[in-house]
Amino acid sequence: NAGVTQTPKFQVLKTGQSMTLQCAQDMNHEYMSWYRQDPGMGLRLIHYSVGAGITDQGEVPNGYNVSRSTTEDFPLRLLSAAPSQTSVYFCASSYSTEPIYEQYFGPGTRLTVT
Amino acid sequence: AQSVTQLDSQVPVFEEAPVELRCNYSSSVSVYLFWYVQYPNQGLQLLLKYLSGSTLVKGINGFEAEFNKSQTSFHLRKPSVHISDTAEYFCAVSEPDTGRRALTFGSGTRLQVQP
Numbered sequence A: 001n002a003g004v005t006q007t008p009k010f011q012v013l014k015t016g017q018s019m020t021l022q023c024a025q026d027m028n029h030e031y032m033s034w035y036r037q038d039p040g041m042g043l044r045l046i047h048y049s050v051g052a053g054i055t056d057q058g059e060v061p062n063g064y065n066v067s068r069s070t071t072e073d074f075p076l077r078l079l080s081a082a083p084s085q086t087s088v089y090f091c092a093s094s095y096s097t098e099p100i101y102e103q104y105f106g107p108g109t110r111l112t113v114t
Numbered sequence B: 001a002q003s004v005t006q007l008d009s010q011v012p013v014f015e016e017a018p019v020e021l022r023c024n025y026s027s028s029v030s031v032y033l034f035w036y037v038q039y040p041n042q043g044l045q046l047l048l049k050y051l052s053g054s055t056l057v058k059g060i061n062g063f064e065a066e067f068n069k070s071q072t073s074f075h076l077r078k079p080s081v082h083i084s085d086t087a088e089y090f091c092a093v094s095e096p097d098t099g100r101r102a103l104t105f106g107s108g109t110r111l112q113v114q115p
Helices: none
Strands: A004-007 A010-013 A019-025 A031-038 A042-051 A054-057 A064-066 A076-078 A087-094 A109-113 B003-006 B010-014 B019-021 B023-026 B032-038 B044-050 B056-058 B064-068 B073-078 B087-094 B109-114
Touching: A004 A087, A010 A019, A019 A031, A019 A087, A042 A064, B003 B087, B010 B019, B019 B109, B023 B032, B023 B087, B032 B064, B032 B073, B044 B056, B044 B064, B044 B073, B073 B087
Parallel strands: A010 A109, B010 B109
Antiparallel strands: A004 A019, A019 A076, A031 A042, A031 A087, A042 A054, A064 A076, A087 A109, B003 B023, B019 B073, B023 B073, B032 B044, B032 B087, B056 B064, B064 B073, B087 B109
C-alpha cells in the first residue's frame, strides 16, 4: 500500500491564482481531512469528509473548497490564493468515520503564495 | 470549546536523559487524548492515545503518557531519550460526545536531543 499520497510536494503561486492540492489513499478509509500547519500554531483543520459525497468545514475553511466523489480521493481547492495561505498542507485519513482512531498523514505539500 | 496548550515550544535534552513534554487541555466534556510525532520533512505519526481505562498509556518508541483528569493534563514522558527522538511532538484532543469529528492540536514542542 502507498498509504496517503499528496501532490505536488512544493508549489509557488501568485496572489489570485487558483490550484488544487491532490490527496489520495489506498487503504479504503472512510474519514479524510485536510490540515494546514503554520509555525507555532500546530495543525488546524480546514475541511473533512466522512465518506464519498459528505464533507464538512473545520476550523479554518475560508478560501478553500473540497469535494469527495470517491473514497480514495479528497482534493483541496484554493479558489484565489492569498499570501496568508502560505503554509504546509497535510492530508490525513482514518478507517473509521471518527477521527479518534489513528489518522494516517501524507508527507505534506509546501505552498508559497507571493 | 476545546483547546490544547503545550507549555514548552522547545525542550533541549542530552542523550540518555529523561524527558517530559507537557500538555494541558481545556474541555467541559469527556475527551480522548493523543500524542503525535513529526520527524523533519514528514507527516505526523501517532505515538499513543488515551480513550478510556488505565490512565497510564504506553506508546511506541518507549514513550508513555499519563492522563490526569483533575489537572486536565496529558504529559508525555520517556525515561531515556535517543538522538533519533529529535522531532516535533503534538498533543491533540477530541470530544467524542459532541459529534464534532475533529482533533484539536496543540502548537507543538520541538524536542532537541543533544549528544
